[in-house]
Amino acid sequence: xxxxxxxxxxxxxxxxxxxxxxxxxxxxxxxxxxxxxxxxxxxxxxxxxxxxxxxxxxxxxxxxxxxxxxxxxxxxxxxxxxxxxxxxxxxxxxxxxxxxxxxxxxxxxxxxxxxxxxxxxxxxxxxxxxxxxxxxxxxxxxxxxxxxxxxxxxxxxxxxxxxxxxxxxxxxxxxxxxxxxxxxxxxxxxxxxxxxxxxxxxxxxxxxxxxxxxxxxxxxxxxxxxxxxxxxxxxxxxxxxxxxxxxxxxxxxxxxxxxxxxxxxxxxxxxxxxxxxxxxxxxxxxxxxxx
Numbered sequence: 647x648x649x650x651x652x653x654x655x656x657x658x659x660x661x662x663x664x665x666x667x668x669x670x671x672x673x674x675x676x677x678x679x680x681x682x683x684x685x686x687x688x689x690x691x692x693x694x695x696x697x698x699x700x701x702x703x704x705x706x707x708x709x710x711x712x713x714x715x716x717x718x719x720x721x722x723x724x725x726x727x728x729x730x731x732x733x734x735x736x737x738x739x740x741x742x743x744x745x746x747x748x749x750x751x752x753x754x755x756x757x758x759x760x761x762x763x764x765x766x767x768x769x770x771x772x773x774x775x776x777x778x779x780x781x782x783x784x785x786x787x788x789x790x791x792x793x794x795x796x797x798x799x800x801x802x803x804x805x806x807x808x809x810x811x812x813x814x815x816x817x818x819x820x821x822x823x824x825x826x827x828x829x830x831x832x833x834x835x836x837x838x839x840x841x842x843x844x845x846x847x848x849x850x851x852x853x854x855x856x857x858x859x860x861x862x863x864x865x866x867x868x869x870x871x872x873x874x875x876x877x878x879x880x881x882x883x884x885x886x887x888x889x890x891x892x893x894x895x896x897x898x899x900x901x902x903x904x905x906x907x908x909x910x911x912x913x914x915x916x917x918x919x920x921x922x923x924x925x926x927x928x929x930x931x932x933x934x935x936x937x
Contacts, residue, residue, distance in 0.1 A: 648759065651798050654752045654769065655787035655805065656707065662781025664711060666744040667888045669830070670855040671711060673748065675811070677779035678704055679923040679934050682754070685772060693768045695760040701920040703753040705808035705898055714743030748781075751808065753798065755920065762791050795914055796905040802898055810901060813918035813936040814853055814892040830855055833892055852895035859933025860886040889933055 665674040682702050689697040758765060766789045773786050792798035802808075817833050818826045834855055836845040847853070866882035874880050896919060904914050918936040925932045 649755070649757050651792045651795060652754045652756055652765070652769070653790045653792065653798060653801070654754075654773070655790070656749060656751055656785065657773075657778070657783060657787075658747075658749045658785040659778045659781040659783050660747050661745055662748060662777075662779035663714070664709075664744045664746040664748075664779070665857045667857045667890065669890055670857060671744050672854060672856050672893075673704065673706055673709060673750070673811070674779040675704070675921070675934055676857065676859065678702065678752075679921070681776070681778055683923065684776065685769070688772055689765075689768060693764075695764060695768060696758050697760060697765065698757040699754050700757065701755040701922050703810060703920050705751040705753065705802075705805070705810055706895070707749040707751065707806050707808045709746050709748035709750075711744060711746050714745040746781075748778075751787075751805065765789075766791075799898075799902045799905040799914075803902060805898070808898045809852075809895040810898055810917075810919040811856070811921075812894045812896045813921070814894045815935075817849065817853075817892050830890060830892060853892055854895075855890050856893040857888040858891040858893075858935070859889045859931060861889050862886045862930035865930070884930075889931065 663674060663677070665672050665676060679702075682699055686697065686699055689695040756765075769789045773783055776783060790801070792801065814833075818829050820826070822829055833849050833853055834847070836847060838845055862884045863886055864884050866884040868880060869883040872880045872883050896917065901914055901917065901919070904917075915936075921934045921936055923932065923934050
């Protein structure tokens with residue numbers, strides 16, 4: 647089986663759900679992890695292809711943020727979603743729906759003994775009908791394959807300016823008595839400087855809080871109203887809450903400069919921009935990580 651990289655350039659999605667939590671609104675990384683899982687499933691069960699996707703890297707080109715539909719049921723009933731009366735706002739949502747229009751390229755590290763042509767054909771068929779984070783994929787470039795990361799990054803010199811998402815969980819120490827949540831907020835907060843009467847962050851770079859998974863609050867169980875799978879069996883349901891980490895937007899040119907300097911794929915990956923989804927069954931948690 648061969649290891650190589652696949653690049654799907656300039657995926658454009660309209661009206662998708664951005665990753666919104668009580669701490670952040672950002673690119674839907676967990677939805678992207680779900681899309682990767684969907685490609686794996688389709689390759690195995692529908693197209694009968696041998697395909698393992700070990701890591702993925704999104705390159706953000708552009709995205710716009712706007713408010714979605716209200717989550718207040720009374721607001722939806724009154725005036726067909728129009729502005730409700732103040733007396734009707736008795737149950738405002740904790741996390742409002744945030745929509746967006748995104749454009750990104752997707753790099754996947756894969757292992758497969760299937761032909762390149764079959765893999766490329768499968769990806770096009772999946773993207774033609776798939777949705778991303780509830781949004782419509784209305785454009786994507788032809789999937790391309792590369793033998794190594796340096797060759798791929800060389801090709802990206804003609805790619806639109808874009809940003810990779812680097813894992814900065816190293817800023818969250820388990821030894822700090824204040825706790826990870828305090829450290830996370832402190833890393834993205836602005837602090838006043840009496841010297842020049844301006845506000846600054848303690849950490850340099852485009853660092854932000856990013857939802858990186860879900861923590862189940864209970865064991866999965868059967869409940870009315872859940873969706874059936876392809877075999878007609880109903881999925882179990884569990885209430886959960888989002889987990890968070892720190893991430894940093896890194897210009898793709900920084901990765902290319904490292905490749906040009908002769909650094910290996912392994913050294914480039916030390917920038918922690920290649921992600922994968924992991925499940926912690928014992929602690930009832932699913933998350934994405936670069937470890």
